[in-house]
Amino acid sequence: MRSMAGAALLLLGMSALPVLAADGKNTTANAVPPGAASCAPCHGKQGEGQPATGAPRLAGLNAQYLERQLAGFKDGTRKNRIMMMIASDLSDGEKKALASYYADMATPKSETAPADAAVIAAGAKLAATGDWSKDLPGCAQCHGAAGLGVGTDFPRLAGQWAVYIEKALQSWKAGDRKTDPMGVMANVAGKLTDDQIKSVAAYYESLPVAAPTPASETKP
């Protein structure tokens, strides 16, 4: 609900937001933080990312996860030249503000040409069940059946751009990304073939970003 409210505020007009901030009171989570200008050229004003270049979608990612990525870029545990420069210029407070700003966004996914249905289907299968001949768990076993992510350590994958997911998995595999707790991603990425990487990436791009409305909860 919070993110829906955030999206509604954004739709109402960005001009209203700096007024809130200018009050000298606590800036709300929806106010545009100062550092956002460095993010928007690649990640978009709504955090929608760029499917073609693989600049990841940031909208709706967990705030602590985002903050940790910025820290990783800065200290080099996540190697990326551009992001290292940008992250190094941000104060800890700015990092925090940016992270929660994008986490609260519920930006709809832009339309892209769908990938080959067979590739998506292969990705869906691998994501659900893994490949235990290689002791490879399915992505869903940590990121959730609908790819919505879990807690602060397992980011949402649903609706993320395929080009980005492919790059990310190749980075884990190459050791250019070392921000994963317990080396879990290095372990799984190292077991994936290039075709498997392409198929899971296509599958997750094909998923809706919003959680499907849960069927009537029947909790005891």
Add this chain to the structure above:
Amino acid sequence: MTRHPVASSIPAATVLVLTAVGFAGYVLSGAATPATGATPEPPPAQKAEAARPAYTPPAESDIPEGPFGDMIRLGEAIFHDTQRNAKGFVGNDLSCANCHIDRGRQPNSAPLGAAYLLYPAYRAKNGHVNTFQERLQGCFRYSMNGKAPPFNDKVLVALESYAYFLAKGGPTGVVVKGQGYPKLKAPEQPADYDRGAKAYAQHCSLCHGTDGQGQKSADGQTVFPPLWGARSFNWGAGMASINAAAGFIKANMPLGLGGSLSDQEAWDIATYMDSQERPQDPRFVDSVAETRKRFHDQPTSKYGLVVNGVLLGEKSPPSGTVNAAD
């Protein structure tokens, strides 16, 4: 303090392991007893494992078309997502596949086909010959903290069909390689709760949470299963036995990194996990002490013992918490 039963007393060990629920129950049956004794040998459990026939479940693509194939596929769906597909019989947040990795196919993760090959069988747990369906009922009653589906309920027929399919080509009545959970050697140092807590924080809490309550995704679906507390398996489940849990953990945890923990770590973590409160044993009679005496009087169960000032079993959440509306 946990002493794991080893070679010295096969009958005692057999009773202990059989009493444990989980498909791990038959680790020592059949071909397990070594006949030779001339040269120094590996421990009988390991030696027996090496001597067992290998068996591989058929590929998923071998599931036939038609009504029988549909029933097998339903069984697989129930096994993979028990929450959604066996509603009304599940009283916690677990799925079969949580403890039987790769939808019941993974060796050393109590694979379903290997279990099917060993039924019907006498079980010390209930003192009579059990059919495979009755064995499955036990999973719902204990591991799922739910209600046993009635005999020939579609849920049991589907799971039985799936198990039968996975068992194809395997020898009936024979313990195959990778059956059950591996039987670990006794730890070098007695298994320890505090060391277990530290190892848990290091290797397990990322997924199962610092409080062992698992984690859900934004849509409310359980992704990482709770290991104790009201939404986990109850005191009657096989995984509540430290030896079964240690074997499972060693072979399968952390997920995708099976075999990476030392035996000592597996024993310590199992001891820590199985020293926490969880739903009551549905066989509860009279008192915690009496229930321990009847069903838990082994070093591998902490039920009825005081750990950290808590008498385990005394304040257990209720067993069989299936919502009637499910």
